[in-house]
Amino acid sequence: MFKKILIANRGEIACRVIKTARRMGIATVAVYSDADREARHVALADEAVHIGPPPARESYLSMDKIIAACKQTGAEAVHPGYGFLSENSEFSRRVEEEGIVFIGPKHASIAAMGDKIASKKLATIAKVNVIPGWNEPIETPDEAVGIARDIGYPVMIKASAGGGGKGLRVAYNDREAHEGFTSCRNEARNSFGDDRVFIEKFIEEPRHIEIQVLGDGHGHCLYLWERECSIQRRHQKLIEEAPSAFLDRETARRMGEQAVQLARAVDYQSAGTVEFVVGKDKSFYFLEMNTRLQVEHPVTECITGLDLVEQMIRVAAGEPLAFGQADVKLDGWAIECRINAEDPARGFLPSTGRLVKFQPPAATMEASLPVPAAGVRVDTGVYEGGEIPMQYDSMIAKLIVKGRDRAEAIEAMRGALDAFVIRGISSNVGFQSALIGHPRFASVAFNTSAPPASRGSSRAGRWWSPRMRSRS
């Protein structure tokens, strides 16, 4: 096992990785920019190396500086966290060449999944469902109808150059496909000067559900069930839960098996995530693979009792997985709310500055410690009195709860959010409260195109304002 590792990240995830490393008896090295001198991850680590000015490209994204920091401190391995250099295959290749272990997948796996088109081709070869579609330009309405029939209704007819809802039609039958193709093509020609039109399967009431996979260097690869991440705002996930209340175990198992097939196809040796879009008929299709630890990994840890960071470190150190698929538990229900420094009343603009009060609810679970049947966990990289810098991501904490079932988890999250005091900067705590307390969240009546509270409006702020009575 490694004696010392470097964490090439900041914020809550750097603190999270340090926690596991410390429990495993591994010394930790933090890196920090000028804006993070006083940051929590720097204080928590055994050593810290300054790597440059606040802009990420001159510090946290600088491969040279991070590799130099590894050499300077004698760190044998580097954990990239998420974001920054975590999915950069050149970084992992360079780290490997320098004789340092990258705590993540091999660079070839990152590269194979980094390209959207190439990864879809790989998925098809690995017999993973991909969204059925016709990727050659279509010439006539009759041809369009034929293709639509082959794919199966409903289909989405879209302009190659389309965007913002323009040049997009949904067809449920031959007549609509015929008309939709003609008007879509005209619209595309007039709006974009490019009349190429494609057809693919239209996923009704799409949900974003992802499978956590874990592979090692000895040919083992497992799935650790799913995470439901359909509650998003502008493609940013807000609430994640495990398991998904929408899936039955049989569908989840089939998704898990396909995710493992894909991971095996790229010789995946670490923790990774295969994202699927799931339709209302429970048909599921591959979207992309994230070759890193995800923000929302704690909900998986809560239901499986596994420490994903520990597993990543062990696999990177060459150990085989110590358990098989049949040993993977699914116990209880976990929900995570991302707590962001942003102002829902100002259209979710970022809020930075001094954190005058930061009092999370009392934690009864902790990363890297045994998971109880029910509890509250807070993963954060900030502290009361600290400063939230403007250069980095607005997520300042993750609030995770576990209950014996979904109702208990929801109730625990409502209480935890009501108790979470953040002052000095604006946060989305109240907004998350309103989402979690919404009847449509309880009844699982949501998908990625319609958050629980606002059908037809992507701006949740619209329904938020009326509830914010008398904001003087």
Add this chain to the structure above:
Amino acid sequence: VVVSEDAVAVVKNAEGGRDDTAVNVQVDGDTLNVTVGGTKCYAIRFDGPIRDIGVSGTVDGRRFHAQLERRGLDYVVSHGGAQVVARMLSPRAAELYDLMPAKQPPDLSRFLLSPMPGLLVDVAVAVGQQVRAGERLAVIEAMKMENVLIAQRDAVVKKVSAGRGDSLSVDQIILEFE
């Protein structure tokens, strides 16, 4: 929390008026028996003395967590994503409250204010320049989000109060119009 047995909670409503609710509080040991609007009664117990924003306890035996703080003369209560800003007055003060002159908010329509703290990456206009509605005025960046500020109506720039590279605080003046 409440100074006298009888009080009136004055809450501003969306139409700009006010909603008054009569509140009566009877202290019974650790329990506060609160009558709201003369009809609804709640038995409230707090877990301990109220020292901080986060408060917890029970209402009619059911546990709750909420946040309670003072903002000027008002109490702000946050719970379940909703927020109420209430001014607690004695019945006589509530009667007289309508006679208080309302403070007019300053006219900020001639200013371009920063909507968020961040780095001013660009100022697209100069003093004396005529700008049209929809024209780009400035760009602010924070937390990986770029925010382009657009002119709401035609105007002439009178003063540029901040420059490229400045760190702005929220509501800081960037431009002044004539």
